[in-house]
Amino acid sequence: MITLSDVRAAATVIAPHVVRTPLLPFGRGWLKPENLQPVGAFKLRGALNALARLENRANGVVAYSSGNHAQAVAFAARLHGVPAVIVMPDNTPPVKVEATRALGAEVHVVGITERVERAQALVAERGAALIPPFDHPDVIAGQGTIGLEIVEDLPDVGVVVVPMSGGGLISGVATAVKSLRPDVRVVGAEPALAADIAESLARGELVRWDPFRRAETVADALRDEPSELTWSHISKYVDDVVTVSEDEIHRAMTDLVRRARLVAEPSGAVAVAAAAKLGEGVAVVSGGNVDPALLARLLAA
Amino acid sequence: MITLSDVRAAATVIAPHVVRTPLLPFGRGWLKPENLQPVGAFKLRGALNALARLENRANGVVAYSSGNHAQAVAFAARLHGVPAVIVMPDNTPPVKVEATRALGAEVHVVGITERVERAQALVAERGAALIPPFDHPDVIAGQGTIGLEIVEDLPDVGVVVVPMSGGGLISGVATAVKSLRPDVRVVGAEPALAADIAESLARGELVRWDPFRRAETVADALRDEPSELTWSHISKYVDDVVTVSEDEIHRAMTDLVRRARLVAEPSGAVAVAAAAKLGEGVAVVSGGNVDPALLARLLAA
Numbered sequence: 358m359i360t361l362s363d364v365r366a367a368a369t370v371i372a373p374h375v376v377r378t379p380l381l382p383f384g385r386g387w388l389k390p391e392n393l394q395p396v397g398a399f400k401l402r403g404a405l406n407a408l409a410r411l412e413n414r415a416n417g418v419v420a421y422s423s424g425n426h427a428q429a430v431a432f433a434a435r436l437h438g439v440p441a442v443i444v445m446p447d448n449t450p451p452v453k454v455e456a457t458r459a460l461g462a463e464v465h466v467v468g469i470t471e472r473v474e475r476a477q478a479l480v481a482e483r484g485a486a487l488i489p490p491f492d493h494p495d496v497i498a499g500q501g502t503i504g505l506e507i508v509e510d511l512p513d514v515g516v517v518v519v520p521m522s523g524g525g526l527i528s529g530v531a532t533a534v535k536s537l538r539p540d541v542r543v544v545g546a547e548p549a550l551a552a553d554i555a556e557s558l559a560r561g562e563l564v565r566w567d568p569f570r571r572a573e574t575v576a577d578a579l580r581d582e583p584s585e586l587t588w589s590h591i592s593k594y595v596d597d598v599v600t601v602s603e604d605e606i607h608r609a610m611t612d613l614v615r616r617a618r619l620v621a622e623p624s625g626a627v628a629v630a631a632a633a634k635l636g637e638g639v640a641v642v643s644g645g646n647v648d649p650a651l652l653a654r655l656l657a658a
Numbered sequence: 659m660i661t662l663s664d665v666r667a668a669a670t671v672i673a674p675h676v677v678r679t680p681l682l683p684f685g686r687g688w689l690k691p692e693n694l695q696p697v698g699a700f701k702l703r704g705a706l707n708a709l710a711r712l713e714n715r716a717n718g719v720v721a722y723s724s725g726n727h728a729q730a731v732a733f734a735a736r737l738h739g740v741p742a743v744i745v746m747p748d749n750t751p752p753v754k755v756e757a758t759r760a761l762g763a764e765v766h767v768v769g770i771t772e773r774v775e776r777a778q779a780l781v782a783e784r785g786a787a788l789i790p791p792f793d794h795p796d797v798i799a800g801q802g803t804i805g806l807e808i809v810e811d812l813p814d815v816g817v818v819v820v821p822m823s824g825g826g827l828i829s830g831v832a833t834a835v836k837s838l839r840p841d842v843r844v845v846g847a848e849p850a851l852a853a854d855i856a857e858s859l860a861r862g863e864l865v866r867w868d869p870f871r872r873a874e875t876v877a878d879a880l881r882d883e884p885s886e887l888t889w890s891h892i893s894k895y896v897d898d899v900v901t902v903s904e905d906e907i908h909r910a911m912t913d914l915v916r917r918a919r920l921v922a923e924p925s926g927a928v929a930v931a932a933a934a935k936l937g938e939g940v941a942v943v944s945g946g947n948v949d950p951a952l953l954a955r956l957l958a959a
Contacts, residue, residue: 379678393920618947646919653957657955
C-alpha cells in the first residue's frame with residue numbers, strides 16, 4: 358500500500374505540469390474541479406507521476422484506455438519526450454482517438470477483447486513500459502495529490518466525496534486525507550447501476566459485478582472495478598458509499614453548468630450528486646470530457 | 659487615477675472572500691477563469707473592495723444593474739451583514755431577479771429609464787451608499803487584483819487580453835500589470851458591434867456610440883461605455899484593441915466548453931475570441947452567467 362510520503366513525493370514531481378485547482382464554494386460544500394486539468398481529468402496526475410518515476414522509459418510507454426487515461430498518458434509522454442502507444446477499443450468515439458493522436462501518441466484501434474493482449478504484445482516487442490490506469494502505486498500516489506491539496510486549502514474539511522471505479526483516485530485521496538486527518542470522513546460515490554464497491558464494502562469482501570451490468574450507467578468512466586491493490590486501500594480507508602441514480606447524475610451536470618460554470622462529464626458529476634444528497638462535503642469533479650450533444654440535450658430539457 | 663498600491667490594498671481586503679483563480683493553459687495562451695467566482699463573474703472583486711472601504715455602510719448599499727454587478731453587490735453586502743437594495747430594469751430576465759433576491763437583496767424592478775433616478779432616490783431616502791458598476795476608484799482597484807495574480811502566476815507573461823465595456827476591469831488590470839511590468843502588452847477586446855473604445859483609441863478621444871447601437875451585440879455585459887475616470891486609465895495604459903464578430907464570440911463559447919470545460923457567457927468569451935485571433939496571451943474569462951438555452955443551441959449546432 359502507498360503512504361503519505363509517496364503522495365508528497367508525487368506532489369513535488371507533478372507540480373510544474375498540473376493545474377493547482379482551487380476549491381470552489383458550491384451550495385453548502387465545495388468542488389475540487391479536476392476537469393480543469395489540461396486533458397480535462399485528474400488522470401493526468403497519476404500518469405505524470407508514473408511516467409516520471411519509470412526507470413527505463415527510453416523505449417516509450419504503452420497504455421490501453423478508451424478514455425481519459427489515454428490522453429493523460431499521451432500528454433505526459435509528450436511532455437517528457439517519450440514515445441507513447443495507446444491501444445483503444447474500436448468503440449471509442451473518433452473524437453477521442455483524434456485527440457489522443459493530436460497529443461503525439463501512436464494509436465492502435467483494436468477489438469475490445471484484444472486490447473490487453475495487444476498492449477502486452479507492444480510492451481514485449483518494443484521493451485516499452487505499461488502504465489496501467491489505476492493498478493499501480495505510482496498512479497495511485499499521483500491521484501493522491503488531490504487529497505493533499507484539499508487538506509491544505511481547507512484545514513477544517515469534514516467530508517471528502519470521491520467517485521469510485523477502478524479505485525485509483527479514491528485510494529490515493531483517502532491515503533492522503535486519512536494520514537493527515539484521520540477524523541475526516543472519506544465517502545465514495547458510485548452510480549447505483551455500477552455499485553459494486555458499495556456492495557463489496559457492505560459484505561466486507563471484494564464482490565465482482567458482470568462488466569455488462571456495470572456498463573449500463575451513463576457514467577462511462579466509472580464502469581471499471583477495483584484491483585486487489587486498490588481494494589486494499591478502499592477497504593481500509595473509505596468510511597461510506599453514496600450511490601446516485603442516472604437522473605441525479607444528469608441533474609448534477611446541469612447544476613454544475615448553471616451554478617458553478619463548469620462542464621463535467623457524467624462520471625465527473627457523480628461525486629457532486631452524492632455530495633448533494635449528503636448536504637455537505639468537498640466533491641471531486643473528476644473529469645469534463647463530455648459529448649457536447651449530450652450536454653446540449655440536458656441543458657435544453 | 660488608481661495606483662498599484664490601491665490594487666495591492668484591495669487584494670488584501672478581498673482575499674478571504676474570492677476564489678484565487680488559477681491560470682489554465684489554452685492553446686498557445688492561457689485563461690484566467692473569473693467565471694469561477696461565487697457569483698460567476700469578476701464583478702465580485704470590485705464590489706467587495708468598494709463595500710469593505712465604505713466608511714458609513716450601516717444604512718446599507720444601493721446598486722443599479724441588470725447583470726453581474728447586481729449579484730456581486732448583493733453577495734458582498736450579505737457577507738458584511740449590510741442591507742442591499744438593487745434596482746433592476748424591467749427587462750431583466752426573471753432568473754437574475756430571483757438570483758439577486760436569493761442573495762438577500764431587496765430588489766426594485768423599474769422601467770429602464772427610471773433606474774438611475776430610483777437608485778439616487780433610495781440613496782437619499784435611506785442614507786445608503788451607491789456602489790457604481792465601474793465608475794469608482796475602489797471598484798477599479800478591486801478588479802485590478804486580477805492583474806496582480808496574472809503577473810504573480812506567470813512572471814514571463816507577454817500579452818494580457820481583457821474585455822472592455824464601462825472599462826472598470828481593464829482599468830484595474832492594466833494599472834496593475836503595467837505598473838509591475840511595463841513591457842507587457844495590454845490588449846482590450848470588444849465586440850465589433852460595440853467597438854466604441856476601439857474607435858476612441860484610434861481617434862485619441864472618447865467617442866460615444868448610441869446605446870441602441872451598442873445593444874446589438876450578443877455580449878450583453880459589454881453594452882456600457884467608459885466614464886471619464888475609466889477612459890483616463892484606458893487611454894494611458896491600453897496598447898491595442900482587437901474586435902471580434904458575433905460568430906467569433908459564439909465559437910469561443912463552444913471552444914471553452916469543449917477544450918477548457920468552462921461555461922462562459924457571451925461577454926465572458928470575448929477576450930478568448932480576441933486572444934485566438936492574436937494567437938497568444940492571457941485571456942480574462944470575465945463571466946459565466948449564460949442562458950442555458952443559448953448554450954444548448956450553440957453546442958447542438
